[in-house]
Amino acid sequence: MTSKSKSQRPPAVVLVVEDEPIQRLEMIALVEEAGFTAVEAWDADHAVSILEARLDIHVVFTDIEMPGSMDGLKLAAAIRHRWPPIEIIVTSAGTRPDIASLPARSMFLPKPIDPDAAIRAMQQFAA
Amino acid sequence: MPPTEAERLRALSERAILDTPPDPTFDGIVQLASHLCDTPVALVSLVDEDRQWFKARLNFPECQTDLDRSVCRFVVAAADLLVIPDLTADPRTRGNPLVTHDPHIRFYAGAPLITASGHVLGALCVIDEVPRPEGLSPQQAAGLCALAQQTVEAIELRQALRDHQVALAERDAARASHLQSDERWRSLFHNLHEGFILARVMRDAAGRIHDWRYEDVNAAWSELVGLPADQVVGRSVRDVLPGLEDEWVNEFAQVVESGAARRFTRQVGTLDRWYDGICQRIDDETFSVIFLEVTERIKAVQRREALLQLGDAVRDCADEAEMQRLATRIVGETLHASRTAYGELDADRERINVAVDWSPTGSGELLGQHPLSDYGDLRDNFLRGAPLIVADVRTDPLTFGKAAAWAALGTVAALNLAVQDRGKTIAMFIVHHAQPHQWTADEIAFVRNAAERLEIGIARLRAEQQQAILNSEISHRLKNSLSMVQAIASQTLRGQVGPAVIRTLTSRLQALGTGHDVLLQRHIQSADFQTLITRVLDAAGGTDRYDCVGPALQLGARAALSSSLLFHELATNALKYGALSSEHGRVAITWTVSGNGDDAIVTLDWSETGGPPTQAPTTTGFGSKLLNLGLVGTGGASLRYGSTGFDATFQAKRKHLEEA
Numbered sequence: 159m160t161s162k163s164k165s166q167r168p169p170a171v172v173l174v175v176e177d178e179p180i181q182r183l184e185m186i187a188l189v190e191e192a193g194f195t196a197v198e199a200w201d202a203d204h205a206v207s208i209l210e211a212r213l214d215i216h217v218v219f220t221d222i223e224m225p226g227s228m229d230g231l232k233l234a235a236a237i238r239h240r241w242p243p244i245e246i247i248v249t250s251a252g253t254r255p256d257i258a259s260l261p262a263r264s265m266f267l268p269k270p271i272d273p274d275a276a277i278r279a280m281q282q283f284a285a
Numbered sequence: 286m287p288p289t290e291a292e293r294l295r296a297l298s299e300r301a302i303l304d305t306p307p308d309p310t311f312d313g314i315v316q317l318a319s320h321l322c323d324t325p326v327a328l329v330s331l332v333d334e335d336r337q338w339f340k341a342r343l344n345f346p347e348c349q350t351d352l353d354r355s356v357c358r359f360v361v362a363a364a365d366l367l368v369i370p371d372l373t374a375d376p377r378t379r380g381n382p383l384v385t386h387d388p389h390i391r392f393y394a395g396a397p398l399i400t401a402s403g404h405v406l407g408a409l410c411v412i413d414e415v416p417r418p419e420g421l422s423p424q425q426a427a428g429l430c431a432l433a434q435q436t437v438e439a440i441e442l443r444q445a446l447r448d449h450q451v452a453l454a455e456r457d458a459a460r461a462s463h464l465q466s467d468e469r470w471r472s473l474f475h476n477l478h479e480g481f482i483l484a485r486v487m488r489d490a491a492g493r494i495h496d497w498r499y500e501d502v503n504a505a506w507s508e509l510v511g512l513p514a515d516q517v518v519g520r521s522v523r524d525v526l527p528g529l530e531d532e533w534v535n536e537f538a539q540v541v542e543s544g545a546a547r548r549f550t551r552q553v554g555t556l557d558r559w560y561d562g563i564c565q566r567i568d569d570e571t572f573s574v575i576f577l578e579v580t581e582r583i584k585a586v587q588r589r590e591a592l593l594q595l596g597d598a599v600r601d602c603a604d605e606a607e608m609q610r611l612a613t614r615i616v617g618e619t620l621h622a623s624r625t626a627y628g629e630l631d632a633d634r635e636r637i638n639v640a641v642d643w644s645p646t647g648s649g650e651l652l653g654q655h656p657l658s659d660y661g662d663l664r665d666n667f668l669r670g671a672p673l674i675v676a677d678v679r680t681d682p683l684t685f686g687k688a689a690a691w692a693a694l695g696t697v698a699a700l701n702l703a704v705q706d707r708g709k710t711i712a713m714f715i716v717h718h719a720q721p722h723q724w725t726a727d728e729i730a731f732v733r734n735a736a737e738r739l740e741i742g743i744a745r746l747r748a749e750q751q752q753a754i755l756n757s758e759i760s761h762r763l764k765n766s767l768s769m770v771q772a773i774a775s776q777t778l779r780g781q782v783g784p785a786v787i788r789t790l791t792s793r794l795q796a797l798g799t800g801h802d803v804l805l806q807r808h809i810q811s812a813d814f815q816t817l818i819t820r821v822l823d824a825a826g827g828t829d830r831y832d833c834v835g836p837a838l839q840l841g842a843r844a845a846l847s848s849s850l851l852f853h854e855l856a857t858n859a860l861k862y863g864a865l866s867s868e869h870g871r872v873a874i875t876w877t878v879s880g881n882g883d884d885a886i887v888t889l890d891w892s893e894t895g896g897p898p899t900q901a902p903t904t905t906g907f908g909s910k911l912l913n914l915g916l917v918g919t920g921g922a923s924l925r926y927g928s929t930g931f932d933a934t935f936q937a938k939r940k941h942l943e944e945a
Contacts, residue, residue: 178765184772187779223761251764253757269768270798272824273791 170284171195171212175205175220175233185219185249185271192277194284202228206236215244217283219276222250234261245283247276293361294334296404300444303331303338310439311341314409314432319343321428322394322421324411329398329436330357331407340440345412346388354383360395360408366430367408368394371416391416394426396433398440406440409433479562480506482574486541487521494538496521500571509578511556528555540564541572550579557621559583581727588731591619595735599742606641608746612739613643616716616732623695623719626651627739629712634668637713651694651715661687663701668710673701674729677721698722702733704740712740760805767798789908792825793853799824800849804842812845814838814942818874821849825856827865835876838887844942847918854911855891855933863931864896870930871895878939885939889916893930901926917941 172189174196176182182198189196197215199205201224209215218237222230234246238261246264248255249271260266265279297303315327329340337357338349352358356378360367372378372391383390395410409432421429474481483501486494499517507514517525522533532551540547546565552558562576598611609627617625628639628651635656642651657664661684663673676698678684678691684699691699698718703710714736771794775787799820803812815833817840822831840848856865856872864870876889893899901924902909912933915922921936 178769180772180776181768183776184768187775191784250761251768252761268798268802269764270771270791270795271768272795273788274826275824 169193169195170216171197171214172217172219172280172284173197173199173205173208173215175199175202175218175224175230177201177221177224181221181269185276188271188273188276189219189280191273192280192284194280201226202230202233202236205233209237209241209244215241217245217247217280219247219280220249222248222255223252231255231259234264238262238264247279247283249276293404293406296400296402297331297333297406300406300440301447302340302440302443303333305340307341308439308443310443311436312343314436314439315341315343318409318411318429318432321432322411322425324392324394324413326390326412328357328410328412329407330355330395330410331398332358332361332405337407350383354381356381356383356393357395357408357410360397360410361405364397364399364405366394366396366426368420368426370418370420373416389414394421394429396430398433398437400437400441406437409436475503477503477505477575478577480509480560480574480576480578482506482576483567483571484522484537484574485571486538494534494541496523496534497537497572498522499525509560509576510553510558526553526555530554537564537572537574541566541569549576550583552583585727587619588727591615592731592734592738595738599738602742603746605743605746608739608742609641610643612735612742613641616714616735617643617645619731620716620728622716624651624715624717626715627712627736628655628715630710634710635664639715659687659690660684667701667703667713670703670705670708670710672703672729672733673699674724675699676723695719698724700724700729700732702729702736704736706740706744714739756805760801763801764798767794767801770794789857792857793850795824796821796849796853797846799853800846803849804845812840812842814840814848814876817845817849818852821852822856825853826860827856830865830871832871832873834874835889836878838876838878838939839943841942841944844917844937847914848916850911851914851916851935854908858908858931859893859896862897863899864893867896869895883938883940887916887937887939887942889935891931891933891935893932896930898928899926899931 172192172194174182174185174189176185176198177200179200182200186196186198194217197208197212199208202220203226205218205220206228209218218234220230220233224230228236230248230250234248237244237246246261247267248260248264249267249269251269254266254268265283267276267279311329315329319325319327325344327341327343328345329342330337331340332352332355336349336351337355339345339347342348356367356369356372359377369375369378370392372381372384372393378384378393390412392413392415393410395408397408398406400406409429411429420426481501481503482499484497485500487496487498489495498519498521501518502514504514512525523529526533530551530553533553536547536549539545544566546563548561548563550559550561553560557580558578559580559582560576561579562574564572564574566572595612595615598615599608602608602611613625613627616622624642624644626639626642628637628641630636631638631654635658637655637657639651639653639655642649644650657667661678661681663683666673666683673683675681675684678697678699679688684691691697694717696717696719698721700716702714704712704714714732716732771791774790774794778787778790800812800817803817803820815835815837818833819828822828859865859870859872864872871894873892873894874889875892876887879886879888912924913920913922916935916937919937919941923934925932
């Protein structure tokens with residue numbers, strides 16, 4: 159986990175949740191390109207355990223379709239409920255979810271991810 | 286003025302007594318006259334134009350003589366009693382052959398036969414072969430005159446009797462003829478194929494017609510209306526047919542009031558029968574109606590219209606339950622059923638699951654699961670695809686054992702059709718009546734037709750739903766693959782090439798993903814042109830600086846993907862080097878279609894304004910190759926790098942855009 163940020167305060171931490179490892183690597187690359195520190199999880203349950211262990215996560219960047227007890231939408235809802243300040247970016251290769259199924263203050267990015275849009279979103283949320 | 290000879294002869298002729306057979310009345314009179322006057326001969330002589338004829342004669346051989354031999358004609362001329370004591374001594378009679386020759390008559394006395402109107406028809410006379418100088422005694426003269434008067438009365442009586450008999454005969458003949466004619470009409474009326482009503486209007490206190498009464502109806506009426514004729518005559522139509530439509534009174538009232546006959550085609554709703562006929566006024570209070578039943582014709586038209594309506598509804602409907610609601614309602618209303626329902630067969634093939642239940646009241650009491658065995662011995666036939674056609678569930682051997690279950694539904698007549706798919710029963714279309722009902726072949730065919738249309742509609746919807754699921758699944762996988770390609774490519778290239786190169790690649794992959802997305806939103810074969818452009822430009826950024834104008838246009842799958850790459854390239858260039866790189870630059874995108882049919886050409890102009898001067902690229906990268914491939918990947922691109930900004934025109938056949 160490296161940071162390209164040159165600022166004095168420690169860079170914001172983004173939790174990347176994606177079961178597909180190659181895509182997860184690409185998401186981490188985008189986080190780092192945006193100037194943040196990436197933390198990775200391979201499914202929603204893993205992500206929850208990380209969130210329970212760490213208090214420095216600013217943004218969660220999660221896929222929707224994942225195996226396990228929760229998909230990305232349920233994870234997003236759980237985060238909004240348990241850790242309200244955390245910002246959420248949801249991505250999927252599937253159809254765009256209803257506004258109603260996304261938590262407040264969250265954002266959807268379709269796959270393949272537009273790198274510029276992803277970086278803009280993270281920077282906006284972390285600001 | 287005395288009557289003329291012609292009038293006298295006419296009066297005689299009118300009595301029609303000449304040449305008639307002997308009559309005891311007149312025979313009795315001559316007997317009496319002979320006795321009275323003590324002569325051997327007595328005659329009732331009627332003096333005609335050229336002869337005298339004897340209605341009665343005593344001891345005289347001939348029934349008539351010519352007038353030369355007549356003495357009576359002198360009585361007629363005198364219109365009084367004539368007594369000639371010796372005929373050979375009287376100048377009027379001494380040359381008479383009857384006097385000069387056989388039978389040598391010598392004495393004559395005759396009394397005139399004078400009618401009430403003064404005509405002398407002849408004489409009652411007595412004759413002897415010996416002269417009688419003393420003539421008649423006064424008693425004999427008076428008696429003879431009285432007998433003559435009796436003779437006239439007998440003639441008149443006979444005449445009156447004859448007139449009376451003629452009148453009677455004529456009247457009988459007329460009556461017979463009348464009866465015959467009446468019978469002919471009555472028989473015609475009763476054998477008419479058309480129903481016939483003779484009716485009298487009924488008025489309220491204000492004189493307004495509010496009802497009418499049957500005066501007579503024929504046998505056909507009874508058949509066409511289904512009521513015994515002898516129970517309606519004298520009753521009012523509103524009494525005979527309670528709940529009758531007001532039009533059946535109002536229109537006939539107008540006929541009576543206006544005198545103008547009217548044709549009608551109308552239903553008696555309570556009988557569920559239609560009639561076509563004509564109403565005609567007879568007089569101020571009565572009218573006639575002649576009509577035929579046209580229920581089958583009307584119902585055939587209604588069924589045909591219902592099927593058309595159902596076909597349209599099923600075609601336009603995008604929801605299965607709504608489709609079932611429409612089908613059951615249309616069938617229910619057309620057949621005036623007490624209930625129609627549609628239910629699918631359970632996986633265990635024992636139960637029908639009714640999801641839609643129509644009734645005029647909307648009670649919906651059939652909704653839910655119904656084991657087939659609850660309603661009788663239905664399962665085997667049903668699974669074989671045979672319809673259940675029951676006129677009365679209380680008596681039909683298939684259902685009567687479960688009469689209580691049917692009664693709970695308020696159902697007496699039932700038609701259950703098996704809906705089949707590839708030879709297998711999958712659902713049931715149900716029609717119920719609350720009264721016994723003989724299902725006609727036409728009705729059954731109609732319900733079958735409706736059920737099939739519904740089945741086809743449902744199958745189409747389900748196929749579409751499956752296609753949508755499949756589309757979405759394909760789209761998901763496709764975009765996931767693109768994400769993988771993007772991830773692999775950027776991981777591979779990172780560190781070897783600059784980040785700008787990686788960004789160009791990933792954003793092109795992203796434009797391709799957008800193309801797929803738009804494609805799969807509709808059917809997998811086509812995408813809306815405007816939506817595609819907007820989505821691609823949206824992904825590239827700066828949407829609010831584009832002006833897109835053009836007609837609706839569909840793109841084929843290949844054209845959608847190549848166009849999405851083209852627009853991505855144009856937008857990226859505009860943002861990097863063109864109009865959108867400066868603060869106030871804009872891009873106008875307009876497309877038009879010219880020509881018709883297969884030759885129609887789509888021309889799209891991309892026009893940038895407010896940007897810096899542009900120059901054609903010196904090297905030919907993938908980006909300019911993409912631009913030159915045009916809308917469908919076959920060229921048709923014209924690019925202009927001007928001092929006021931970049932412009933491009935792309936042309937393609939609409940056919941290629943739509944089909945590619």
